[in-house]
Amino acid sequence: MRIAIFTVTQRGKALALTLQKHFPHSQVHVLPKFYEGEEGVLPIEGDLKTTVGGLFPSRDYLIFIMATGIVVRTIAPYLQHKSQDPGVLVMDEGGEYVISLLSGHIGGANEMTLKVADKLGATPVITTASDVQGLMAVDTLAHKLKCKINDWQLTKKITAHIVNGGRVRIYGGIPASIKLPTNYEAIEKFTELIDGDYGIYIGNDPIDKNHNNILQLYPQNIVLGIGCRKDIEADTVIEAIKGALEEASIALESVKKIVTVDVKAQEKGLIEASKILGLPLEIIDRQKILEVEKDFEISSFVKNTIGVGSVSQPCAYLGCNRGRLLLEKKITNGVTVSIAEEER
Template sequence: MIALVTLSATGAELAATLHRRMAGSALYIHSAVAPAPADAERFERSADLLARLFATVDGIVFIGPCGVAVRAIAPCLQDKYSDPAVVVLDVGARHAISLLSGHEGGANDLALTVANILGAEPVVTTTTEAEKRIIVGVGCRRGCSAEAIAAAVRVGLARAGTDLTQVRYLASADIKADEPGLAAAARQLKLPLRLIASEAIRNCTQPFNEQALVKEKVNLPGVAEPAALLAGRRTRLILPRIIHNQVTVAVAREE
């Protein structure tokens, strides 16, 4: 179970959005916030609530100041193998921070899930993940198989002179959120899937090759190249889009 905890009315709106999209989640909203969803549990002190939740949930998404979250969970900490995943999200939905139990507890994956739903930036500081600098952007037709996507990714990486061990994200547009083949390919390749908001792609200021056909079909100037560029920081394309078995792949590297 994932606990969605917030102290503010703005945070409650974000929590409600996450609750609708995340199976097995539960809402916890401070008693001072009005109104609140009927299925939300109310609480008075975040420290008391988090102490109770710490031993019973798989993960906590705390929507509010990072300092408040740190002070509240500090007395509860045991070790990275037993502590639940903790993610902190600011009320502006700008950053989803993997705060605690990033790798072993699943906070890195939870931060990515939250970021994909809200269009936030996932913040992962785990050394083994932060060292990876390659992002593979993917565009595919509806119903494309996981095998075709995975094969195209491998071909693209080979042409770019790199491999799966260096890949930080598989990236695509948010309109592909319900594409089962893409999600399955990410699992098959053991890569996190980052979904970029369509509006961010339309407003992308980095140079990429715009595609008239993509614009006509999904109202986006492109998918693979802008997704690869926008999924990281200080990125540049090291492999412009290629098409392999009807799957479009582009590779970017963070500098």
């Protein structure tokens, strides 16, 4: 977890350092006059708002030990959407209360608030209606399942339905570790979703858009292994990816990352395509591919060119922790795509 802790008083710093012991990889930010060169502590250069703005997009959680009003004014310019914003927590410098201020569900702030309160013996303050009622909001469910939400309007409607006493049917892979509250009903057939007021489908294959009362949650467990010719265009890569996903009946929203071989690490078209699609690009060393390439189809031309005989298949396989190949490979205009699924 990438955690930044901000404080503007000496007493707040003492609490921040105590909190840091429970979250060792966190970074504490203090006013320069309170900075004494401690490891894991940085002085706030310039004003607080600028420092927070620089960290806001790249941190999972921001924890402020100061007045709530200061925090609201500080983060206001950087707010985007609940699907993007980090979890924001506020604490008083006496350590009595921990407030979940922003991104309580999908950003994990509510859960983090409970953790921090437990570590410090503080009182957690959570105000989201579903949590107050002991229910589970849709975005909380998605967060627990590590799923992506695409339709936020429908998400809000379903959560409102739950808060007002409604029940929602769910179909799809729900791990045994997830205990569903009473406001959800797991069913055995997709068709049973259609009859209810609202339904939730958990799966990688796209559903009919005419089912406008059914929300799809996309598991983030699909990995694309890609090989391509030199100087490939980004549009060509994207076209090949979309074609492969369509052939395998898999939604783009379920793709976790793109994986390729080290010799393609600087391939501009591949890098640009990953940025356009909003997907991380992971690089696999050829030595690792050599260890498993015997299990895949070998090309003597590729072997003589880059030292390994297969790229897309072993990249997909290794990138998903040796999961299951759903599409061995599809070649389109110089781009080879393999699709693998991580075990959930």
